[in-house]
Amino acid sequence: MNEEQGTEKSITDEIESVLTDIATDAPAEKEKKQRITLIEEDIVMIDQRKYRLVENYREAFDIEKMNERYSDVLNRYDYIVGDIGFEQLRLKGFFSETQKRMPVEQRIGSLQDYLYEYCNFGCAYFVLEREGAGTRKEKPQNRNKRNNRKNTQKPTQPAHIQEKQGKASEKPTPRNKKAPVIKNRQDKERSQAKKKAETKPIPKKATDKKRGFTIRQKDE
Structure with a gap:
């Protein structure tokens, strides 16, 4: 019987200590919530x-x-x-x-x-x-950054158009210099001969010479 009474007393003491701790902690929690x-x-x-x-x-x-x-x-x-x-x-x-x-x-x-x-x-x-809720406004910087981000983004194009643009960019850019004209040697000789023929005087035929004659006066 003494052992049973001792165990009951120990359990009672533990319960009382727990209740005491709760009672002492309650005001601290209440103060913590006072925000x-x-x-x-x-x-x-x-x-x-x-x-x-x-x-x-x-x-x-x-x-x-x-x-x-x-x-x-x-x-x-x-x-x-x-x-x-x-x-x-x-x-x-x-x-x-x-x-x-x-x-x-x-x-x-x-x-x-x-x-x-x-x-x-x-x-x-x-x-x-x-306090100050009515005067607080949005920051304009965020809006500007968002607009700049939209402007920097390029619109996407279909794959076949991108492929054509890529091939066109690979081609060398044409220069403004004129390509030299290459002629054959025979054409050059012919043109020179033609020029000589045009400038050479044409010989006159013997028949084309004017016949000279004199007018004689009759003797009186």
């Missing part, structure tokens, strides 16, 4: 980022529930919207209207559509706006 603090009545600090409470319909903003539900995924958004349904807080991120490359449904301009389609009718909700 969101309220600086002023409408200014909230989330992980060293400042947000302004621009909408708090039906007093929906609760900093304790916000700490429980907040996720790192929301860090990239300019606006954080929280709505309450069935006593549960749901968070949704939106971009500013200056972020034109983002889809329309992910920009803050579509907030009313989101509340109408995905939230309970007349539900309590709040909107947090990051």
Whole structure:
């Protein structure tokens, strides 16, 4: 009986030590989750980022529930919207209207559509706006790089056209010099003989000579 009582006591001691550890660790975990603090009545600090409470319909903003539900995924958004349904807080991120490359449904301009389609009718909700969210614009450098990349890319051509162009490029480029005219020796001699014949005077025939005569006067 003494051994049984000793084992039961040891088990009880272990359970009490585990419960004590859990009780001591609970406040530390609660403090670790306190990423969101309220600086002023409408200014909230989330992980060293400042947000302004621009909408708090039906007093929906609760900093304790916000700490429980907040996720790192929301860090990239300019606006954080929280709505309450069935006593549960749901968070949704939106971009500013200056972020034109983002889809329309992910920009803050579509907030009313989101509340109408995905939230309970007349539900309590709040909107947090990051400081400087309305003035942040896209970097023009990214657009220029994308355009330059498009301009440098050459359009692809069919294989048979590329093959013809490759053969044409292999041919030597013609020069502007005129090719010398080569004549045969016989043609050269004939042309020279023809020239001599044209320049040589033609002899006159004896019959072609004019007959000379004199006119004599009669004696009176």
